[in-house]
Amino acid sequence: xxPITGEIYHKSKKIKKTLGIIVESKIVPIRLxxxxxxxLILVNPIPLFFSRMGLLLAATAVMMLFVIYCxxxxxxxxxxxxxxxxxxxxxxxxxxxxxxxPLSSIIMTVELxxxxxxxxxxxxxxxxxxxxEAEARHLLALTNKVLTLSKLEHHRLRMNPxxxxxxxxxxxxxxxxxxxxxxxxxxxYDLQVPDIHADAEYWPEVMQNLLDNAVKYTxxxxxxxxxxxxTRAEGRHTELRIRDNGRGIPRRHLRTIFxxxxxxxxxxxxxxxxxxxxxxGLGLSFVHQVVRAHGGTIRAESEEGRWTEFVxxxxxxxEKEKK
Numbered sequence: 001x002x003p004i005t006g007e008i009y010h011k012s013k014k015i016k017k018t019l020g021i022i023v024e025s026k027i028v029p030i031r032l033x034x035x036x037x038x039x040l041i042l043v044n045p046i047p048l049f050f051s052r053m054g055l056l057l058a059a060t061a062v063m064m065l066f067v068i069y070c071x072x073x074x075x076x077x078x079x080x081x082x083x084x085x086x087x088x089x090x091x092x093x094x095x096x097x098x099x100x101x102p103l104s105s106i107i108m109t110v111e112l113x114x115x116x117x118x119x120x121x122x123x124x125x126x127x128x129x130x131x132x133e134a135e136a137r138h139l140l141a142l143t144n145k146v147l148t149l150s151k152l153e154h155h156r157l158r159m160n161p162x163x164x165x166x167x168x169x170x171x172x173x174x175x176x177x178x179x180x181x182x183x184x185x186x187x188x189y190d191l192q193v194p195d196i197h198a199d200a201e202y203w204p205e206v207m208q209n210l211l212d213n214a215v216k217y218t219x220x221x222x223x224x225x226x227x228x229x230x231t232r233a234e235g236r237h238t239e240l241r242i243r244d245n246g247r248g249i250p251r252r253h254l255r256t257i258f259x260x261x262x263x264x265x266x267x268x269x270x271x272x273x274x275x276x277x278x279x280x281g282l283g284l285s286f287v288h289q290v291v292r293a294h295g296g297t298i299r300a301e302s303e304e305g306r307w308t309e310f311v312x313x314x315x316x317x318x319e320k321e322k323k
Contacts, residue, residue, distance in 0.1 A: 001027065001036075001037055001038075001039055002035065002036065002037070003027045003029055003034050003035075003036075003037035004034060004035075009036075022041055022042065022043055022044055023041070023042040023043075023044060024039065024040075024041050024042075025039055025040040025041070025042075026039070027039045099139060099142070102135035102136070102138050102139050103135075103139070105131060105132070105135045106132050106135050106136060109128045109129075109131055109132040109135075110132065112128060113125065113128060113129070113132075145205075145283075145286055148202070148286065148289075157293065158293075159198075159199040159202065159290075159293045159294055160199050160200075160201075161197045161198055161199055161294060161315075162197070162198075162199070162200060163195045163196075163197065164195060164196055164197070164198045164199075164200055164203060165194060165195050166191060166194065166195065166196050166229070166231065166240070167189060167191060167194065167229075169203070169204050169207055170187060170189075170207060170211070170229055171187075172204075173204065173207055173208050173211050174187050174211070176208075177211055177212065177215055180215065181215050181218075181225055182215075182218060183218060183222065183223065183224050183225050184223075184224040184225070185215070185224070185225045185227070186224050186225065186226045186227070187226075187227045187228075187229065188226070188227070188228045188229070189228075189229050189230070190228070190229075190230035190231075191229070191230065191231050192230075192231055192232045192233065193231040193232060193233055193238050194231075196231065196238050196240060196314055197238065197294070197314050197315055197316060198294060198314060199290075199294065202290050202293075203290070205286070205290075206286075206287050206290050206291065207242075209283040209284065209286060209287050210242045210287065210310055211227060211242070212283070213244075213246075213283065213284070213308075214227050214242070214244035214246055214308075217244075217246040217247045217308075218246055218247075219245060219246055219247055219305070222245055222246075225244070225245070225246075226244065226245045227242065227243070227244050228241075228242075228243045228244075229241070229242055230243075233316065234313065236315065236316050237296075237313045237314060237315060237316055238313070238314050238315075238316050239311065239312070239313050240311075240312040240313075240314065241309055241310070241311050241312075242309065242310045242312075243307060243308070243309040243310075244307060244308055244309075245306070245307055246307065246308055247304070247305060247308075248302045248303050248304035248305050248306055248307060248308050249300060249302040249304065249308055250304055251302075251304070254300050254301075254302065257284050257300060258284050258285060258287070258288035258298070258300075259285065287310075291312055291314070294314055294315070295314070295315050296312060296313050296314040296315065297312070297313050298310060298311065298312045298313075299311050
């Protein structure tokens with residue numbers, strides 16, 4: 001080409017000049033009078049590179065996406081583990097705190113009895129014996145509940161469902177709860193299905209947890225603790241509903257109240273003015289696990305400040321068991 005005018009005399013092949021895909025060198029004179037020169041034009045190798053290594057690049061991109069996904073998943077797992085560790089710490093603290101009071105009561109009672117200070121006061125001595133026995137039973141019940149939960153979670157506990165009359169179970173529990181209830185306890189019934197298909201050993205404890213929650217979370221402005229127990233046939237299942245007039249459960253907690261070591265009143269229980277009972281939330285988790293072991297389901301419905309209702313669906317009683 002002519003370096004001065006830029007006129008091209010000869011070229012090796014036709015090159016379509018497109019921005020970004022060619023590289024041009026400077027014009028190099030090959031005559032002293034600068035009448036003739038050479039220019040090197042290099043085709044950008046990117047299209048050739050992609051055409052020959054496309055599969056490798058695609059595989060690399062897929063691997064990068066997989067690595068990014070794994071990193072994000074690991075971060076989620078670490079956050080979940082951190083939450084589990086925090087829950088375990090809270091549970092350990094709450095459990096030790098809950099066990100400390102009955103242990104202190106038992107130790108104090110035994111010391112007084114051992115020292116003989118109540119030998120001349122038989123009524124007071126009998127009262128202290130009753131206190132020690134009640135606190136010991138409370139600790140035993142707590143221990144059994146933890147062990148039962150562990151067995152249920154590992155599928156090592158089998159239920160033996162049978163036709164169980166529901167009303168006698170509730171009435172017996174009401175007699176036990178009445179002395180601890182801060183207000184009059186009123187229980188009403190609408191039992192279209194009088195018997196349910198449940199284990200006679202574990203189902204009363206399920207009902208006790210649900211009724212006990214109704215007593216614990218009584219509304220301060222309520223005149224009485226009102227509990228309504230109803231059953232009805234629904235297809236091949238029996239639907240059991242336990243409704244109270246308590247404080248209710250915030251909607252954001254309805255999905256987590258059956259989780260282990262969770263409780264809907266956790267935030268409020270940290271505020272003494274609310275008067276919410278302390279604890280570490282094994283009751284509803286126990287209820288959920290036992291209901292699942294029966295082949296049933298449980299859910300909670302609530303309106304905060306007015307009522308809470310637990311809805312349990314259990315398989316119906318087989319004909320041979322009815323007989």
